[in-house]
Amino acid sequence: MPLLTESDLPDLVAPALAGSLHVVMWGVYEAAALAEWQAMLPIAAYVDTERAGQVYRGKVIQSPAVLERMDPAATVVMFNYAYTRRFPEYAAVMDRLGLRYFAPTPMALACGIGGAAADDIALGRTASPLVRTGPPASRWERLAARLPAWRERRPDESGQRRGIALALVRLEVGGAERQMGALAAGLARHGLHSTLATLYPAPPEARAYAEGLAAAGIALALPEGTESPEHRHAAVIAAGADVAIPLWHLPPHMAWQTFQFYRLFQALRPEAVVCYLDQPNVLAGLGAVLADVPRVLLSGRNLNPTHFPHFFGGQCPDLRRAYQLLLACRGVRMSANSQVGARSYAEWLDLPPEAVTVIPNAVATWATDGPPRPRPAGLPRLLGLFRLSPEKRPLDFVETVARVLTTVPDLHATLCGDGSMREAMAARISELGLSERIDLTGVVDDVGARLAGAHLLLHTAEAEGTPNVILEAQALGVPVVASRSAGALDTLAPGLRPFTAEVGDCDGLAAAVRSLLGDPAKADALGLAAAAHVRRTYSTERLVEETLDALSVPAAAGPIDVGVNSECTGSFKRDKMPF
Numbered sequence: 001m002p003l004l005t006e007s008d009l010p011d012l013v014a015p016a017l018a019g020s021l022h023v024v025m026w027g028v029y030e031a032a033a034l035a036e037w038q039a040m041l042p043i044a045a046y047v048d049t050e051r052a053g054q055v056y057r058g059k060v061i062q063s064p065a066v067l068e069r070m071d072p073a074a075t076v077v078m079f080n081y082a083y084t085r086r087f088p089e090y091a092a093v094m095d096r097l098g099l100r101y102f103a104p105t106p107m108a109l110a111c112g113i114g115g116a117a118a119d120d121i122a123l124g125r126t127a128s129p130l131v132r133t134g135p136p137a138s139r140w141e142r143l144a145a146r147l148p149a150w151r152e153r154r155p156d157e158s159g160q161r162r163g164i165a166l167a168l169v170r171l172e173v174g175g176a177e178r179q180m181g182a183l184a185a186g187l188a189r190h191g192l193h194s195t196l197a198t199l200y201p202a203p204p205e206a207r208a209y210a211e212g213l214a215a216a217g218i219a220l221a222l223p224e225g226t227e228s229p230e231h232r233h234a235a236v237i238a239a240g241a242d243v244a245i246p247l248w249h250l251p252p253h254m255a256w257q258t259f260q261f262y263r264l265f266q267a268l269r270p271e272a273v274v275c276y277l278d279q280p281n282v283l284a285g286l287g288a289v290l291a292d293v294p295r296v297l298l299s300g301r302n303l304n305p306t307h308f309p310h311f312f313g314g315q316c317p318d319l320r321r322a323y324q325l326l327l328a329c330r331g332v333r334m335s336a337n338s339q340v341g342a343r344s345y346a347e348w349l350d351l352p353p354e355a356v357t358v359i360p361n362a363v364a365t366w367a368t369d370g371p372p373r374p375r376p377a378g379l380p381r382l383l384g385l386f387r388l389s390p391e392k393r394p395l396d397f398v399e400t401v402a403r404v405l406t407t408v409p410d411l412h413a414t415l416c417g418d419g420s421m422r423e424a425m426a427a428r429i430s431e432l433g434l435s436e437r438i439d440l441t442g443v444v445d446d447v448g449a450r451l452a453g454a455h456l457l458l459h460t461a462e463a464e465g466t467p468n469v470i471l472e473a474q475a476l477g478v479p480v481v482a483s484r485s486a487g488a489l490d491t492l493a494p495g496l497r498p499f500t501a502e503v504g505d506c507d508g509l510a511a512a513v514r515s516l517l518g519d520p521a522k523a524d525a526l527g528l529a530a531a532a533h534v535r536r537t538y539s540t541e542r543l544v545e546e547t548l549d550a551l552s553v554p555a556a557a558g559p560i561d562v563g564v565n566s567e568c569t570g571s572f573k574r575d576k577m578p579f
Helices: 010-018 032-039 064-069 087-097 104-110 116-122 139-152 175-189 204-215 229-238 241-248 252-268 278-290 309-327 339-348 394-405 422-431 447-452 468-475 486-491 506-517 520-537 540-550
Strands: 022-026 045-047 075-079 100-102 164-167 194-197 219-221 272-276 295-300 332-336 356-358 381-385 412-416 438-442 456-459 480-483
Touching: 022 032, 022 064, 032 104, 032 229, 032 241, 032 252, 045 064, 064 087, 075 087, 087 100, 100 104, 139 241, 139 309, 164 175, 164 252, 164 278, 175 194, 175 204, 175 272, 175 468, 175 540, 194 252, 219 252, 229 241, 229 252, 241 252, 241 278, 252 278, 272 278, 278 295, 278 309, 295 309, 295 339, 309 332, 332 339, 332 540, 339 356, 339 486, 381 394, 381 447, 394 412, 394 422, 394 456, 394 506, 412 447, 422 438, 447 468, 456 468, 456 506, 468 480, 468 486, 468 520, 480 486, 480 506, 506 520
Parallel strands: 022 045, 022 075, 075 100, 164 194, 164 272, 194 219, 272 295, 295 332, 332 356, 381 412, 381 456, 412 438, 456 480
Antiparallel strands: none
């Protein structure tokens, strides 16, 4: 059966409260209690694949297989996975069984909860009777009517705040995370105190990133709340109506993480928050607004999320509304790291083009500390360094190498990275008999050494913002052959732009690789020219200055020698900066 709409849901309330209709919650994860808080219906049973056999709220969690034995006429499923990439798979099970199912947030709104007349219900002070107070507005319409006006009433506390908080959900291995590290280190060199706020500890593979931040004196802030999943809604309610009611309107998977960011910013009391990537943008952005942070910068790091359904599943509509809600709030601005990215977000969010500021990435300082690397000796080596996911088109890397090998038989290629397409990559390499010619290394932390040992970098992505690896390769003097995605093309030095091909044109990419490998003197000259171009155009100083400018913060004339992690108290006005 189809997912129930808001117009279908009010008819379920009376039988659910009477016990003639049994509500089963599928999905017992960290925001499950918030889902129950939103729907406010009695739950007869819990099912979950990974937590089957555990006890939750006094009931044993059962396997979803138990749904096979339930009467479709007397059962409805509250489905907590409506925003995940696996939603079609799980929904297919319920369609096969003929079970009705719904998401918690639409159920609450369909019953009219959350309006001014029913805020007590929204805060959990009473669970019944559930009343309908009139035609339901969407949660985003309710928030749009409430949050921007609420923010206008907040007092100006800029003199009581200090520093900049940088926000990521987790410090992963990726280009956005490297850029946030570069920004943090650059801010420290300008004497500006910054902290990286994240919701989870960094995984082992991101150890080098965490160590780099620590070496620059940048602290990591993690949530301190110890609430069990069963009691997280109580923690939200305890924060008070100004926080709990907006959070009640969010999808449950967004509400808890937004609340965690809110508490981090309440503790840090920054004057500004800078967020990178779509999910941190909306989660930390909402948390910052709720915590009264005066200035918030949301930064898209690629094209808008509709281009990446393999990452975002069904979340794109809610991401769009969250962005629009945030950008209607005073002090919130949007940026992107490329012109093509800025246009993509502006069109998606119905913004004028000039509303999205372009702040290009900075090239890593380790790539500019010394002179460009000398040309490697030995047989030709081709390098790829990117995530193995569809937008990077890693199979094009394999196909291009196969074509080059027909005329450059001593070529050896290495592809560093991991992702959802790793198995498909390994299978194709084996099928073409290239296992001795292409190495798949997985994630590496010696990026500089890998680039320094390569004769060429090959980049095959179809969608890019400002690709860090292309900047880093050029800064070291490594020539680059790339697909003509707009972000990659804009990042290439002028001399290397002819050595590109349309996305998916493996023959064209192979011809460009052969051309540069066949003329080492030309490749070296192009590499040196690219190093000069990138070091001049994509400096960390530019990243810091343009970020501060986007926050309406005057930038310093240049870095000052005050040591790392120096605190700048008060507001970021020029007359209060320590230089």
